[in-house]
Amino acid sequence: MKGLFKYCFLPLLFLSGFVKAQQDSSFVFLKSVKGDIVDFAVDNMDNLYLFNSTDQLKKISAGGDSVAVFNDVRKFGKVSYADVSNPLRVLLYFRNFSTIVILDRLLNIRSTIDLRKQNIFQVQAIGLSYDNNIWLYDELDNKLKKIDETGKLLLETPDFRQLFDDVPSPQRIYDEDGLVYLYDKQKAIYVFDYYGSLRNKILITGWDNFKVVGRSVLGTTGNSMNRYRIDLFRIYDEQMPDAVRGFKKVEFTPTKFYALKENEIEVYRFQ
Template identity: 25%
Template sequence: MPKFFNYFFLLFTFICFSQEVIQTTIIDSIPFEAEKFIGTDAYKNYYFIKKNTLVKVNNNKSISYQNLTLGKITFVDIQNPLQIVLFYKDFNTIVLLDNQLNETTQVNGNNFGLIWETIGLSRQNSLWFFDTNSMKFGLFNLIENKFQLISNPLNEKIKLTRSSYNNFYWLNEENELFSINYFGKINSYEKIPDAENYEIISQNDYLYSKNQKIFYFPNNKTYEIVVDKNTFSNFCYKDGILSIFTNNFVINYKIKLP
């Protein structure tokens, strides 16, 4: 009887605490040399930062953009491949590029009394931003060259931001997730796991990486995504394709999220 009980207890423990996994199927592996992998767009273009230059690659053809006068590239938003956004935090400047990486617009926050901490592409030719002077979120209209502050002052530090056309997401230092919409409404969500990189799909779905593993976290349930590489520096997810960057290759996997 004791042996049966021990066996049953171990089996129960294994079932309760074993982590569910999501299997992947490798699609291809593409060699690259770069310092940072930005991601892929809807047209299967790959974006990298190499020697402080934004590089766009497709079918072994590449184009690039570099602006040495603005310092280091802090952030790149490729949500819209026809309007790529670069942020140069040291010079408080945003640069917009077309699909050939030609510069179309350059905006300096100092000209508007704004100190941008972070930015992101929004809808209707606008940019999300967080201003450290007012400690408020806002929208900058690129057509009218005007801005609007849309929140009350934020009394905590921002750890990470991600954007979509309709929402701007941020994590605080406690790893609590929030979002603000185009009309200034703020929503709060559950605390999410501490991690190195995040891919926010929606307010209830995220991918994150930690200790060289990638996890899917929908509605407070954790799945490990199985990949065949032990080391990688970044990843992105788009339309059922998980891409990981190993400093030498971009490896694309087909996955099906539950």
């Protein structure tokens, strides 16, 4: 299968043109969650994953109940990125230790992957795949790779230096609706299929809080929330109300907007 992935890589490039549209504000305040919160993530069932100032991870249900706590964070250092796209399989990436920890729904450790033992030494972006394996971008090999929970290499693309004049360095990877999205804030969004063929290059740059949700790409620039409809080739810019501004980080689900402020997360519904 690894060979199939390599030789099926036929780079087809479609530069997506898009139209910009302005929307009226549609943010409706729902609730706030307060506490010692320095970072967070949210899954598609609206469970919150809260990191406090001691790096403890706590899972809170959509109803506000405490579900589980993970206290072994300091064993691996500070979490660089958490992928909670599947509530049953949470990925924690510790970049300083080149280690990925896989947790179950109750935040028990399922598996630990030391990427250095797989001869992978420099990774910025990881993401859960549709089949519960892991996508990552190896910055030394300049390849998109797929590994299983033991670290075994399943798939890899050719060297990106052979494919692009200006090699991307993605900060985020999302597997959504049969496609893999690599986001380089300085260059573009690179869209691949599961065989490694480049399907699209979306000329969007400079977005913070980037996330792919269904058929939409979401992000922020300043005090605007941006949404790119993949099927319509259209960008919607929406000014956030004053109450939402001043956030440290935001997260999105299909219908909700989560804004982290000082020791507080505000939850809004948006359309």
